Amino acid sequence: MNTTILAQDDRPEPDAINRSCVLALDLGTTTGWAIRAHDAPITSGTVSLRPGRFDGGGMRYLRFSNWLTEIDRLSGPIAAIWFEEVRRHVGTDAAHVYGGLMATLTAWAELRGIPYQGVPVGTIKRHATGKGNADKDAMVAAARARGFSPADDNEADAIAILHWAIETNGGVA
Secondary structure, eight states: OOOOOOOOOOSOOGGGGGSSEEEEEEOSSEEEEEEEETTSOOEEEEEEOOOOTTOOTTHHHHHHHHHHHHHHHHHOOEEEEEEEEOOOOSSHHHHHHHHHHHHHHHHHHHHHTOOEEEEEHHHHHHHHHSOTTOOHHHHHHHHHHTTOOOSSHHHHHHHHHHHHHHHTTTTTO
16 A cells, blocks of 8 residues: 655744744754743753663664653643754764754654754854854853853854744744
């Protein structure tokens, strides 16, 4: 039996910013995250997805999926997700990890009907610092200038993604 599945436009709707809560992610072995509920302040942090010594190859992705479910349960329901869309990686391993995390994220969101959208790295950096090629220190400084104390550049990037999504209505404004 052949079944045709039509592609859907899964970009967040412009008004999704104003509903419930929105999540921003900087995907990687140390994933930065920032979340804002409609009437709540922004909360942010990092989650380590580094595999343990005896973990199988898919454990980091299973842990990431479980983490997303827990964030949704505790802070949600999540109305929309934005993530840093990386097109070039320094190493092959980083590219594989990013691809696996992005696949996990998009499958998790699809199963729950949560819209998601990638945001180009240069767009995030330009919005946060005025320079599309800002370095890690500049991104951390930009987050601090907004009153945050990011643990590292991953958390700073997630904060910047969330601010971009809020201030540009998800790229629509």
